[in-house]
Amino acid sequence: xxxxxxxxxxxxxxxxxxxxxxKAALKGTSSSSNSPISSSPDLSQWQQQSHGTRKxxxxxxxxxxxxxxxxxxxxxxxxxGKNAMLTVVDEWLDSYKQNQKDSFLxxxxxxxxxxxxxxVVSSEMFDNLQNAEIIGALTKDFNEDSVNYPLSTPGPxxxxxxxxxxxxxxxxxxxxxxxxxxxxxLFPSLLALLTGLSDSQVRAFRHTSTLLAMKLMTxxxxxxxxxxxxxxxxxxxxxxxxSKRDPDRASDRLEELKLHENxxxxxxxxxxMFRGVFVHRYRDxxxxxxxxxxxxxxxxxxxxxxxxxxxxxxxxxxWTLHDKRSSVRLxxxxxxxxxxxxxxFIGRLxxxxxxxxxxxxxxxxxxxxxxxxxxxxxxxxxHQGTEEGLGEEECSCIYPLVYTSHKGLAxxxxxxxxxxxxxxxxxxxxxxxxxxxxxxxxQEQDENAxxxxxxxxxxxxSELHEHAAYLVDSLWDVxxxxxxxxxxxxxxxxxxxxxxxxxxxxxxxxxxxxxxALAVPPVxxxxxxxxxSLKAKKIQEQDRRRLTTHFIPxxxxxxxxxxxxxxxxxxxxxxxxxxxxxxxSNSSQLxxxxxxxxxxxxxxxxxxxxxxxxxxxxxxxxxxxxxxYTFSSRAHLVFSQLLxxxxxxxxxxxxxxxxxxxxxxxxxxxxxxxxxxxRDQVRPTAFELLCDLLLLYSPSSARSTxxxxxxxxxxxxxxxxxxxxxxxxxxxxxxxxxxxVKGEDEMKITLLQKKRNQxxxxxxxxxxxxxxxxxxxxxxxxYSKCFNDFGDLIKETISKSKQINPVQSxxxxxxxxxxxxxxxxxxxxxxxxxxxxxxxxxxxxxxGIRFAFHEPQDGEDRLPNVAFLEILxxxxxxxxxxxRPKL
Numbered sequence: 001x002x003x004x005x006x007x008x009x010x011x012x013x014x015x016x017x018x019x020x021x022x023k024a025a026l027k028g029t030s031s032s033s034n035s036p037i038s039s040s041p042d043l044s045q046w047q048q049q050s051h052g053t054r055k056x057x058x059x060x061x062x063x064x065x066x067x068x069x070x071x072x073x074x075x076x077x078x079x080x081g082k083n084a085m086l087t088v089v090d091e092w093l094d095s096y097k098q099n100q101k102d103s104f105l106x107x108x109x110x111x112x113x114x115x116x117x118x119x120v121v122s123s124e125m126f127d128n129l130q131n132a133e134i135i136g137a138l139t140k141d142f143n144e145d146s147v148n149y150p151l152s153t154p155g156p157x158x159x160x161x162x163x164x165x166x167x168x169x170x171x172x173x174x175x176x177x178x179x180x181x182x183x184x185x186l187f188p189s190l191l192a193l194l195t196g197l198s199d200s201q202v203r204a205f206r207h208t209s210t211l212l213a214m215k216l217m218t219x220x221x222x223x224x225x226x227x228x229x230x231x232x233x234x235x236x237x238x239x240x241x242x243s244k245r246d247p248d249r250a251s252d253r254l255e256e257l258k259l260h261e262n263x264x265x266x267x268x269x270x271x272x273m274f275r276g277v278f279v280h281r282y283r284d285x286x287x288x289x290x291x292x293x294x295x296x297x298x299x300x301x302x303x304x305x306x307x308x309x310x311x312x313x314x315x316x317x318x319w320t321l322h323d324k325r326s327s328v329r330l331x332x333x334x335x336x337x338x339x340x341x342x343x344x345f346i347g348r349l350x351x352x353x354x355x356x357x358x359x360x361x362x363x364x365x366x367x368x369x370x371x372x373x374x375x376x377x378x379x380x381x382x383h384q385g386t387e388e389g390l391g392e393e394e395c396s397c398i399y400p401l402v403y404t405s406h407k408g409l410a411x412x413x414x415x416x417x418x419x420x421x422x423x424x425x426x427x428x429x430x431x432x433x434x435x436x437x438x439x440x441x442x443q444e445q446d447e448n449a450x451x452x453x454x455x456x457x458x459x460x461x462s463e464l465h466e467h468a469a470y471l472v473d474s475l476w477d478v479x480x481x482x483x484x485x486x487x488x489x490x491x492x493x494x495x496x497x498x499x500x501x502x503x504x505x506x507x508x509x510x511x512x513x514x515x516x517a518l519a520v521p522p523v524x525x526x527x528x529x530x531x532x533s534l535k536a537k538k539i540q541e542q543d544r545r546r547l548t549t550h551f552i553p554x555x556x557x558x559x560x561x562x563x564x565x566x567x568x569x570x571x572x573x574x575x576x577x578x579x580x581x582x583x584x585s586n587s588s589q590l591x592x593x594x595x596x597x598x599x600x601x602x603x604x605x606x607x608x609x610x611x612x613x614x615x616x617x618x619x620x621x622x623x624x625x626x627x628x629y630t631f632s633s634r635a636h637l638v639f640s641q642l643l644x645x646x647x648x649x650x651x652x653x654x655x656x657x658x659x660x661x662x663x664x665x666x667x668x669x670x671x672x673x674x675x676x677x678x679r680d681q682v683r684p685t686a687f688e689l690l691c692d693l694l695l696l697y698s699p700s701s702a703r704s705t706x707x708x709x710x711x712x713x714x715x716x717x718x719x720x721x722x723x724x725x726x727x728x729x730x731x732x733x734x735x736x737x738x739x740x741v742k743g744e745d746e747m748k749i750t751l752l753q754k755k756r757n758q759x760x761x762x763x764x765x766x767x768x769x770x771x772x773x774x775x776x777x778x779x780x781x782x783y784s785k786c787f788n789d790f791g792d793l794i795k796e797t798i799s800k801s802k803q804i805n806p807v808q809s810x811x812x813x814x815x816x817x818x819x820x821x822x823x824x825x826x827x828x829x830x831x832x833x834x835x836x837x838x839x840x841x842x843x844x845x846x847x848g849i850r851f852a853f854h855e856p857q858d859g860e861d862r863l864p865n866v867a868f869l870e871i872l873x874x875x876x877x878x879x880x881x882x883x884r885p886k887l
Contacts, residue, residue, distance in 0.1 A: 079161045086175075092107065111197075115204045117142045117205075139200065151204070152207070165212065191272060194216070198213060210293065220273070224270060231263055278297070291331045297316060300313075317336060329368070330370060337377060346385045353382060360375060360378060360379060364376055365397070369406045399462070401413035402474040414477070452492065459508060470522050473525060486512070486550050486551070489512075507571060510575060545583070548580045556593065559573075563603060566613050567612075570613045581624070598635060598638045601617055601621065602642045688757060688758055697711050727759070728778070773801055777816045779794055
């Protein structure tokens with residue numbers, strides 16, 4: 001970089017004015033805690049200008065000729081993306097060098113036009129008004145009817161305009177890095193204007209100015225780094241060349257002072273932008289603005305860690321992890337990824353990691369899958385980069401994600417799982433080789449074998465044995481070579497490695513075969529690409545031929561070994577469905593293996609009666625008998641012979657069974673036995689189905705669906721009594737042992753939910769008129785007793801009944817209270833039931849009074865129910881004074 005030469009001194013009588021040094025002049029402004037570079041001076045002039053106290057530096061006099069570049073020309077070049085942006089910037093800079101004021105006014109109007117504002121800043125406005133007044137005038141000219149502006153326009157136009165605007169800002173700083181950035185007019189004035197616009201209430205002004213300010217800030221950071229390197233070089237040169245003559249050393253010292261001044265000036269501008277724009281806009285209401293700030297902060301942290309990579313700046317990333325918008329959280333996570341990728345940053349991130357690790361772990365379940373994917377990649381970087389990594393307890397929330405339906409999230413979890421255990425795989429192999437030395441077999445030294453063993457253990461411990469396809473698909477991209485190592489898998493299966501391990505390995509192996517042969521995702525998990533590329537198809541065909549060549553001779557051996565195990569053999573029978581079966585016709589040796597396969601299939605059919613095994617045999621038999629294969633006639637012959645033998649065997653045993661009279665009684669006994677043994681299990685389900693059927697065929701349903709008129713059914717009195725008895729025996733039963741199982745919280749919740757569903761079904765019958773309101777007495781009287789479990793359902797039923805028939809509802813409630821007749825029950829009832837219908841209150845009072853003064857029958861005490869008046873008095877505060885005479 002060529003250093004600008006110092007100005008020549010004039011006559012001693014009139015010394016030239018010195019360049020004003022910007023000392024730390026923000027004693028009355030914001031605290032230095034928000035500054036990323038605490039040791040550098042600040043640019044207090046910017047903040048004064050952004051608040052309307054702008055004091056302009058007089059521009060240089062007009063030079064011979066102006067280039068006459070217009071704001072519209074710059075805007076057209078930025079929005080179209082067709083022009084070379086460097087040429088546009090150079091043209092404007094040439095114009096600026098000839099006339100600072102007019103060219104700067106062009107730049108201002110370009111910014112205003114980029115905001116979507118139709119207003120124009122005139123020369124008079126620029127000379128006579130402060131920044132705040134100019135922004136206020138532009139706000140009045142803004143088109144408030146339209147919410148769109150260039151940075152909010154959807155489609156490719158937005159992407160093109162944003163890219164052009166960012167490139168313009170970056171090239172402007174780059175082109176001025178050696179000269180105009182220090183002219184004390186262009187950048188102080190520009191940054192002051194952007195600071196004021198970023199504080200505007202108009203969204204378009206804030207959005208556009210923040211984007212420009214943050215990109216300019218990034219350019220300034222790069223300039224600051226360049227000046228710092230030049231200063232270090234100059235200092236080293238001064239130290240080395242101490243033997244120079246005094247004039248030469250003075251020249252070097254002057255250059256060093258010049259670089260110091262430039263560094264302080266850039267640092268001052270950076271501090272001003274950080275405090276004036278970033279600190280306020282990183283929490284802006286608009287998520288796009290917050291995302292811009294966080295994205296650029298990540299760049300600053302990585303470019304200049306000496307000044308930015310500290311707790312004062314990292315705290316903004318930590319806070320933004322909790323942002324309510326996923327786009328902002330996504331930018332924050334990506335910024336952190338850039339930091340954790342650098343090994344030299346890990347030490348400075350220790351405190352941040354300890355504070356926000358818990359939050360990052362919880363974000364793997366983020367509602368936005370894209371954020372969760374990036375968080376998993378971030379956690380992998382943390383695990384690999386930090387000494388302590390992530391513990392097993394912390395990883396326990398990540399492992400289940402390999403079974404999720406989202407492809408990207410599952411693949412990221414699979415990548416984490418693979419890299420988490422790859423160290424243990426390598427360590428295990430080294431230990432085995434070291435311990436057994438020359439006795440180690442080739443298989444034991446293979447890393448793939450160790451990976452398969454760990455994968456089997458993980459699959460067994462996850463206890464999701466019906467989702468092997470999802471685990472394989474999650475690991476396919478990162479561990480494809482290990483999962484295609486069918487040689488190692490069959491080697492394990494032909495040995496004795498434990499029943500659970502063998503079952504899990506067979507399940508995983510069949511899934512890998514299917515994945516390699518078909519290249520389709522599991523059910524519910526889409527890859528996003530409907531058609532495979534030519535390269536992917538070629539790999540698919542190669543894998544299919546390789547697995548067919550490997551399994552044709554070994555499959556009969558595997559079927560023979562596991563023929564007695566229904567679960568394992570049903571899985572192995574699926575393997576040929578993914579073979580290139582035409583290879584059986586290539587040679588006589590392979591035809592022998594086909595005969596062995598047919599023999600094994602016939603033996604399995606004769607040995608097993610389980611439905612999954614027989615279905616797998618039938619499916620494979622249909623495939624082998626397809627006319628598209630040349631060997632189909634041989635398969636037809638074998639299976640026809642099998643069917644003949646099975647029919648003959650069936651006829652032989654059937655004749656014997658028909659002669660046994662006990663057979664019929666045995667069948668009848670088997671039908672009757674479940675009804676008696678499983679009465680308690682069947683009765684609740686039957687009650688729920690009964691409630692649904694009675695509601696479906698109720699008169700109210702017939703009114704809305706006339707075709708059901710002939711199917712209307714109302715329950716008989718005996719059925720109503722049985723349903724009421726079910727409520728007492730199962731729902732409101734005093735014996736709640738079924739809900740007090742120790743240590744079974746999930747069971748308690750499940751049982752309570754079932755009871756709530758059954759009670760809700762009964763209440764619906766009352767509300768829709770299938771049962772009389774009187775039938776609700778059996779429900780209302782348990783309100784206080786079962787308030788915690790069913791209070792909301794009973795309360796809603798009472799509310800609905802008041803709307804249907806207030807008088808009958810009041811009588812039902814009063815009857816329920818008469819049956820309970822306890823002070824505690826009526827107190828709870830009055831406090832929780834809102835009674836606003838006068839007719840309902842009067843009817844309830846009348847029935848209660850009649851019940852209290854009911855004439856005693858023979859043998860009863862005089863007025864035995866008079867104590868009910870005390871309970872009824874709990875309703876007194878609900879009856880207004882004006883309504884009492886009506887009683």
